[in-house]
Amino acid sequence: MNMKAPRGTVDILPGEAKKWQFVENKIKHVCDRFHFEEIRTPMFEHTELFQRGVGDSTDIVQKEMYTFEDRGGRSLTLRPEGTASVTRAFVENKLYGDPSQPVKLYYFGQMFRYERPQKGRMRQLNQFGVEVLGSADPAVDAEVIDLAMSCYQEMGLKSLKLVINSLGDKESRTNHREALVEHFKPHKEELCADCQLRLTQNPLRILDCKKDRDHPAMKTAPSVLEYLNEESRDYFDQVKNYLDSMGISYEIDPNLVRGLDYYNHTAFEIMSEAKGFGAITTLAGGGRYNGLVEELGGPATPGIGFGMGLERFLMALEAENVDFSIDEKLDCYLVAVGEKAEKEAVRLVHELRKNGVQTDKDYQDRKMKAQFKAADRYKAKYVLILGEDELENQVITVKEMETGKQEELPLNRLIDTLKEKLPGGREE
RNA sequence: GCGGUCGUGGCGAAGUGGUUAACGCACCGGAUUGUGGCUCCGGCAUACGUGGGUUCGAUCCCCACCGGUCGCCCCA
Numbered sequence: 042m043n044m045k046a047p048r049g050t051v052d053i054l055p056g057e058a059k060k061w062q063f064v065e066n067k068i069k070h071v072c073d074r075f076h077f078e079e080i081r082t083p084m085f086e087h088t089e090l091f092q093r094g095v096g097d098s099t100d101i102v103q104k105e106m107y108t109f110e111d112r113g114g115r116s117l118t119l120r121p122e123g124t125a126s127v128t129r130a131f132v133e134n135k136l137y138g139d140p141s142q143p144v145k146l147y148y149f150g151q152m153f154r155y156e157r158p159q160k161g162r163m164r165q166l167n168q169f170g171v172e173v174l175g176s177a178d179p180a181v182d183a184e185v186i187d188l189a190m191s192c193y194q195e196m197g198l199k200s201l202k203l204v205i206n207s208l209g210d211k212e213s214r215t216n217h218r219e220a221l222v223e224h225f226k227p228h229k230e231e232l233c234a235d236c237q238l239r240l241t242q243n244p245l246r247i248l249d250c251k252k253d254r255d256h257p258a259m260k261t262a263p264s265v266l267e268y269l270n271e272e273s274r275d276y277f278d279q280v281k282n283y284l285d286s287m288g289i290s291y292e293i294d295p296n297l298v299r300g301l302d303y304y305n306h307t308a309f310e311i312m313s314e315a316k317g318f319g320a321i322t323t324l325a326g327g328g329r330y331n332g333l334v335e336e337l338g339g340p341a342t343p344g345i346g347f348g349m350g351l352e353r354f355l356m357a358l359e360a361e362n363v364d365f366s367i368d369e370k371l372d373c374y375l376v377a378v379g380e381k382a383e384k385e386a387v388r389l390v391h392e393l394r395k396n397g398v399q400t401d402k403d404y405q406d407r408k409m410k411a412q413f414k415a416a417d418r419y420k421a422k423y424v425l426i427l428g429e430d431e432l433e434n435q436v437i438t439v440k441e442m443e444t445g446k447q448e449e450l451p452l453n454r455l456i457d458t459l460k461e462k463l464p465g466g467r468e469e
Numbered sequence: 470g471c472g473g474u475c476g477u478g479g480c481g482a483a484g485u486g487g488u489u490a491a492c493g494c495a496c497c498g499g500a501u502u503g504u505g506g507c508u509c510c511g512g513c514a515u516a517c518g519u520g521g522g523u524u525c526g527a528u529c530c531c532c533a534c535c536g537g538u539c540g541c542c543c544c545a
Contacts, residue, residue, distance in 0.1 A: 045518095045536070100543055104470080122545080152545075157470070159539070168545060235542080251542075299544095320540060350545030378503055411497075413505045428503055442505075 049164025094125030096302025119153035132339035143175035172346035183283035207277035217268035315360035325349035374416035378428040
């Protein structure tokens with residue numbers, strides 16, 4: 042039997058999980074301040090949702106989906122990203138009818154993509170994401186970008202680069218698409234195999250190709266920005282103005298087209314520029330998708346959102362040596378000596394916990410000295426010693442580890458005393 | 470999917486075609502009859518990724534596979 046976790050998956054062990062909790066809580070606070078609310082959608086969906094939502098011509102749909110058939114013969118797919126699911130939930134639950142518009146949502150969750158794993162790329166990955174549905178105000182684009190940047194900045198990341206672009210509205214996109222096909226058609230044979238296919242399926246993505254980057258036709262290719270109609274250009278200008286007014290700096294990259302079909306108008310990516318970060322630098326990516334809700338059977342509703350890779354977030358924190366040491370001390374460690382004391386200790390630990398005192402004890406039948414070592418390892422603030430003597434006199438010895446001072450207390454006064462010594466308690 | 474590189478106890482890390490595979494850390498016990506550190510002593514463990522092949526004999530040589538890692542494509 043293969044006892045290893047499947048390829049491209051990892052266990053997040055307690056030490057690491059603490060960091061995750063910290064980052065996740067930070068992000069939740071940011072969302073709260075931006076007045077976004079959480080949504081939780083299923084981890085798998087009908088395969089068709091992603092085919093239509095994400096787009097048949099995308100790499101995700103063509104080669105990265107975990108698709109399977111259930112016992113009822115339905116084709117299901119582990120979600121490769123969050124937007125399609127959230128949009129589906131928006132339509133299915135008729136959130137477009139909710140008086141609170143736009144609907145501002147965030148989610149955390151595992152995503153799944155069948156790819157060759159490498160640093161910052163897992164087959165099961167964790168994403169945080171945001172979707173705003175129901176507003177076509179360019180201020181929302183800025184708000185969403187602001188939110189993403191805030192998450193990073195408040196964790197202390199500095200080496201960030203925000204790249205934006207506009208793909209324009211439907212009309213702009215169509216015109217640009219035609220121009221691209223015209224432009225590249227004569228060079229079809231010189232392009233890489235992928236791009237030859239893209240020429241008919243999704244010509245926009247030729248601009249993004251790394252292989253053909255140096256092809257002469259690439260430099261003279263019609264830029265998306267040149268093909269924006271007046272309305273689209275105006276929209277993009279407004280987004281930029283809002284970002285300027287917020288003091289958020291960005292770079293415009295006309296070749297930023299994003300891999301997913303549903304985007305229009307604003308597209309953006311946030312990258313890490315930290316040294317030693319690795320080959321993959323994209324931390325988050327997103328954009329506007331004004332046609333998606335309709336595509337999935339809802340009323341015409343504008344939308345915008347992003348996905349943020351949490352593995353990469355943690356990597357960036359590491360790369361920038363952000364110190365968020367989580368110093369967790371244990372309130373109490375109970376050291377019991379002798380069989381009778383051991384029995385009483387179990388009851389006492391229960392009692393302490395009931396009263397809100399975080400407590401642990403030894404379960405390895407260790408000697409007293411070793412129990413103290415354990416208490417030290419757990420950074421216990423107090424060690425409670427219960428031995429034959431104490432038991433006989435109905436007292437307990439309380440030792441403060443930092444100072445080394447200790448005192449004897451009547452057993453019935455223990456809890457009140459500890460509550461005094463440990464202000465605040467551990468309430469959620 | 471393609472290419473490079475790696476795979477020895479819980480962790481780190483030597484090593485060899487041939488009797489018991491070093492060492493360090495960690496852990497447990499003792500010196501110290503009920504007190505954290507240091508020191509000394511002792512103990513500890515289903516360790517050579519898996520499966521084949523070459524060989525009298527393979528952890529070591531060959532092949533395949535699996536996995537990690539780095540890069541390509543693409544993306545979070």
